[in-house]
Amino acid sequence: MVQMNLSQYTTAVADSLHAMIKRELTIYSCHEHNGYLNPSDPTMITADDRMKLVDWCYSIADHCQHSRNTVASAMEMVDRFLSTPSNSTDTARVAYEAQRAQIKFQLLTITALYVAIKINENIVISSDLFADMCSSHTYIVVAEDIEDMD
Numbered sequence: 001m002v003q004m005n006l007s008q009y010t011t012a013v014a015d016s017l018h019a020m021i022k023r024e025l026t027i028y029s030c031h032e033h034n035g036y037l038n039p040s041d042p043t044m045i046t047a048d049d050r051m052k053l054v055d056w057c058y059s060i061a062d063h064c065q066h067s068r069n070t071v072a073s074a075m076e077m078v079d080r081f082l083s084t085p086s087n088s089t090d091t092a093r094v095a096y097e098a099q100r101a102q103i104k105f106q107l108l109t110i111t112a113l114y115v116a117i118k119i120n121e122n123i124v125i126s127s128d129l130f131a132d133m134c135s136s137h138t139y140i141v142v143a144e145d146i147e148d149m150d
Contacts, residue, residue, distance in 0.1 A: 010058075014051040021047070043100040051077075053109045060113065060133065066121050074116035078109055110134050 033097040082095050097104040114130050117123075125133075 010051050010054055011061070013054065014047040017050065018047040040045060045099055045102065045105045049102065049105065053106065057109065057113050064117075064123075064125075064133075070116045070120045071113065072111070072118055074112040077112040077115065080113075081108065 054071065054075060057074060061068055061071050061080060082099060094104070094108070098108045099105070114127065116124070117130075119123060
């Protein structure tokens with residue numbers, strides 16, 4: 001089995017995601033962007049933004065000695081949440097905002113990782129501790145935000 005380092009794997013995932021999004025936007029979408037993601041919209045979250053968050057999730061998982069499959073599970077939750085149509089106005093609003101605002105996308109990803117840890121790992125981390133772990137000098141995560149998104 002060929003071993004790939006983290007950045008090679010992340011790049012491969014980002015490239016695959018980019019190809020799928022491009023195909024979806026060019027082949028499967030309507031001529032108008034009403035209701036569809038517009039790739040020329042400068043506010044959209046990019047594959048590079050996603051790749052940075054995946055790397056960050058891996059660093060958290062590695063630090064806590066969690067399985068990297070937990071990160072894959074978390075990102076699957078993020079992808080499903082963002083791609084599933086919703087009848088709920090609140091859910092649709094959160095998905096729309098997460099696709100266009102870095103802070104909302106980070107919170108969605110942090111929450112998905114928190115949920116994936118609760119589901120897949122043998123240890124429970126309080127939302128307060130997890131929020132502290134996820135906070136940085138540029139972005140403060142509050143436990144209530146994680147719980148609300150959860």
